[in-house]
Amino acid sequence: MTVQDVRAFNRFYTGxxxxxxxxxxxxAPYTLTESRVLYELAHSRQLDAADLRTRxxxxxxxxxxxxxxxxxxxxxxxxxxxxxxxxxxxxxxxRGRETAGLLDERARETVGALxxxxxxxxxxxxxxxxxxxxxxxxxxxxxxxREVVLRAPRPGDLGWIVQRxxxxxxxEYGWNxxxxxxxxxxxxxxxxxxxxxxxxxxxxxxxxxxxxxxMCVRDEVPATARLRLLLVEPDARGRGVGDRLVRAVVDxxxxxxxxxxxxxxxxxxxxxxxxxxxxxxxLVAERPHRSFGKDLMGQDWRLDLHGSGV
Amino acid sequence: MTVQDVRAFNRFYTGxxxxxxxxxxxxAPYTLTESRVLYELAHSRQLDAADLRTRxxxxxxxxxxxxxxxxxxxxxxxxxxxxxxxxxxxxxxxRGRETAGLLDERARETVGALxxxxxxxxxxxxxxxxxxxxxxxxxxxxxxxREVVLRAPRPGDLGWIVQRxxxxxxxEYGWNxxxxxxxxxxxxxxxxxxxxxxxxxxxxxxxxxxxxxxMCVRDEVPATARLRLLLVEPDARGRGVGDRLVRAVVDxxxxxxxxxxxxxxxxxxxxxxxxxxxxxxxLVAERPHRSFGKDLMGQDWRLDLHGSGV
DNA sequence: TCCGGATGCTTGACTCAGTCAGAGATACTG
DNA sequence: CAGTATCTCTGACTGAGTCAAGCATCCGGA
Numbered sequence: 001m002t003v004q005d006v007r008a009f010n011r012f013y014t015g016x017x018x019x020x021x022x023x024x025x026x027x028a029p030y031t032l033t034e035s036r037v038l039y040e041l042a043h044s045r046q047l048d049a050a051d052l053r054t055r056x057x058x059x060x061x062x063x064x065x066x067x068x069x070x071x072x073x074x075x076x077x078x079x080x081x082x083x084x085x086x087x088x089x090x091x092x093x094x095r096g097r098e099t100a101g102l103l104d105e106r107a108r109e110t111v112g113a114l115x116x117x118x119x120x121x122x123x124x125x126x127x128x129x130x131x132x133x134x135x136x137x138x139x140x141x142x143x144x145x146r147e148v149v150l151r152a153p154r155p156g157d158l159g160w161i162v163q164r165x166x167x168x169x170x171x172e173y174g175w176n177x178x179x180x181x182x183x184x185x186x187x188x189x190x191x192x193x194x195x196x197x198x199x200x201x202x203x204x205x206x207x208x209x210x211x212x213x214x215m216c217v218r219d220e221v222p223a224t225a226r227l228r229l230l231l232v233e234p235d236a237r238g239r240g241v242g243d244r245l246v247r248a249v250v251d252x253x254x255x256x257x258x259x260x261x262x263x264x265x266x267x268x269x270x271x272x273x274x275x276x277x278x279x280x281x282x283l284v285a286e287r288p289h290r291s292f293g294k295d296l297m298g299q300d301w302r303l304d305l306h307g308s309g310v
Numbered sequence: 311m312t313v314q315d316v317r318a319f320n321r322f323y324t325g326x327x328x329x330x331x332x333x334x335x336x337x338a339p340y341t342l343t344e345s346r347v348l349y350e351l352a353h354s355r356q357l358d359a360a361d362l363r364t365r366x367x368x369x370x371x372x373x374x375x376x377x378x379x380x381x382x383x384x385x386x387x388x389x390x391x392x393x394x395x396x397x398x399x400x401x402x403x404x405r406g407r408e409t410a411g412l413l414d415e416r417a418r419e420t421v422g423a424l425x426x427x428x429x430x431x432x433x434x435x436x437x438x439x440x441x442x443x444x445x446x447x448x449x450x451x452x453x454x455x456r457e458v459v460l461r462a463p464r465p466g467d468l469g470w471i472v473q474r475x476x477x478x479x480x481x482e483y484g485w486n487x488x489x490x491x492x493x494x495x496x497x498x499x500x501x502x503x504x505x506x507x508x509x510x511x512x513x514x515x516x517x518x519x520x521x522x523x524x525m526c527v528r529d530e531v532p533a534t535a536r537l538r539l540l541l542v543e544p545d546a547r548g549r550g551v552g553d554r555l556v557r558a559v560v561d562x563x564x565x566x567x568x569x570x571x572x573x574x575x576x577x578x579x580x581x582x583x584x585x586x587x588x589x590x591x592x593l594v595a596e597r598p599h600r601s602f603g604k605d606l607m608g609q610d611w612r613l614d615l616h617g618s619g620v
Numbered sequence: 621t622c623c624g625g626a627t628g629c630t631t632g633a634c635t636c637a638g639t640c641a642g643a644g645a646t647a648c649t650g
Numbered sequence: 651c652a653g654t655a656t657c658t659c660t661g662a663c664t665g666a667g668t669c670a671a672g673c674a675t676c677c678g679g680a
Contacts, residue, residue, distance in 0.1 A: 001437030003421045009440040013323055016447055031666065050628060062667055064630055086628040086675045111313045118446050122545055126446045129439035130319040136428050136436045137326055156477030158490050163469025170465030180468050181501025184494045191491025235432055341637065360657065372638055374659050396646050396657040
């Protein structure tokens with residue numbers, strides 16, 4: 001990923017956008033800017049001229065003239081703004097709403113034609129890519145709900161768990177393929193046989209993208225549940241995803257009638273430590289071991305699901 | 311993925327591009343169009359005016375004037391085109407090359423600033439997304455090598471195999487989570503213990519993106535290798551990816567000293583059938599079974615690695 | 621309460637990127 | 651060789667967008 005790549009993309013996408021309104025058919029008899037103003041007006045209940053100016057970064061004089069033109073054509077009405085008499089509030093008339101709808105329709109068709117050129121099974125990838133770019137380049141406008149939701153795994157999610165665990169721990173701690181094998185074994189055991197009342201997997205989604213997971217399974221020790229494979233994507237950390245996942249497991253385990261909830265982790269995963277402590281887990285044992293190509297310090301943690309504190 | 315989403319992205323990206331050359335600082339003292347002309351000239355040895363016109367879809371008169379301006383400023387030289395005397399060939403002078411470099415530098419800095427606003431560990435995702443969009447929306451200009459390469463698995467790839475197998479077969483044939491478990495088990499066995507001289511996994515990449523995989527492992531039957539988990543992404547089919555993968559396994563198995571190569575598949579996977587036949591496999595048995603939530607017809611295929619024909 | 625500076629809108633004057641039409645020169649086609 | 655298309659250039663024009671000045675109002679401080 002270099003500056004070159006971004007510039008190549010910019011050139012390319014400028015072309016795409018240019019091709020879309022080839023020959024100004026799209027906005028006739030309005031300008032691109034005029035139609036952007038109409039669009040903004042149609043998509044928000046009511047705006048002041050100043051809002052339009054900042055949103056579309058237009059020259060004040062230019063906007064004023066555009067609104068004049070619209071008013072003469074009977075598309076908008078201007079009145080004093082309630083809050084500040086210097087400002088002018090702009091509202092679409094019925095006629096204006098119709099025109100905006102018309103332009104909208106035309107734009108939708110053109111973009112639809114573009115979209116038709118993409119094979120249907122590819123479109124999700126396109127959407128995902130566009131969303132990613134908006135996300136990463138900081139589109140505050142429509143980042144969506146930004147809400148973390150937990151859900152049951154869907155086909156492929158167990159594989160995703162293996163993939164992300166392996167990739168992340170390889171990148172962050174240099175763990176080797178043994179770890180990937182271990183995770184694959186764990187999800188294989190889970191997929192092949194589990195009682196949904198006693199064992200479960202959660203996927204955390206942020207804006208429709210999987211960003212975390214956790215598993216709760218029966219331990220060999222009776223009446224004991226084991227939390228496994230807790231993972232939160234680096235770029236989604238700090239949003240309480242980990243908290244939500246751990247809480248889900250704790251609640252589920254308590255609900256399911258387990259007495260204890262245990263987990264095994266390694267001391268290098270320091271951020272997880274606080275998470276576990278916050279949920280009432282206590283460190284019960286530490287043991288050095290060599291796994292995944294590294295010398296590690298394994299830790300056993302335990303939470304008494306019905307106890308009154310430690 | 312709807313037209314809405316595409317339009318939202320277009321609006322957003324228009325803003326991004328707009329923000330990049332805020333106030334024309336970027337191109338001063340030239341216009342965007344002029345600098346595009348300079349860019350084209352700087353990035354190809356030598357062009358005729360007509361080429362510039364078509365590439366940048368400019369008005370002939372407009373371009374002529376731009377070139378006049380450049381010639382007066384000593385940035386370009388015009389001469390008759392070798393092939394066609396009507397045409398004029400345009401070349402940058404040293405001075406022109408310098409100016410182009412300067413503009414380029416400025417653009418690079420601005421884009422660099424934008425890129426700095428993205429966390430380093432996110433940048434690969436951004437690049438991937440941009441490449442995807444260019445790919446899907448058909449950028450012939452720089453689609454890259456479009457070359458399929460096979461490589462060894464990296465951390466996370468085994469998880470990817472599980473994920474894509476599960477997702478694809480769930481989507482295409484409605485197979486349930488049992489299949490995901492089976493695949494996870496297979497890769498777990500492989501990851502935990504395998505002799506690299508006798509067992510191997512290949513990932514097929516197209517333009518840096520994983521689009522296929524296959525595994526070769528020892529069978530219980532002595533001197534027999536088993537091909538497993540052959541997968542090609544739907545959008546990468548028809549590029550010979552499957553062929554490359556099967557060939558890799560056949561060659562490897564023969565090289566490793568196996569006598570036979572076998573595989574198990576199901577008759578619903580009809581496109582794979584031709585692939586196997588093409589590589590000399592013969593169907594040796596068919597047996598109905600119920601797996602993955604479906605009634606299926608399992609097939610055993612075999613290839614004599616040293617035999618002379620069937 | 622009043623003053624100075626900032627903000628919001630409007631209008632006049634202007635710039636200059638981009639378009640259109642016509643003309644001269646040359647190529648291609650039959 | 652006639653007719654038509656292509657390439658380039660120039661003149662004439664359009665109109666999107668900018669800049670500056672002016673008026674009204676808001677806000678923060680003395």
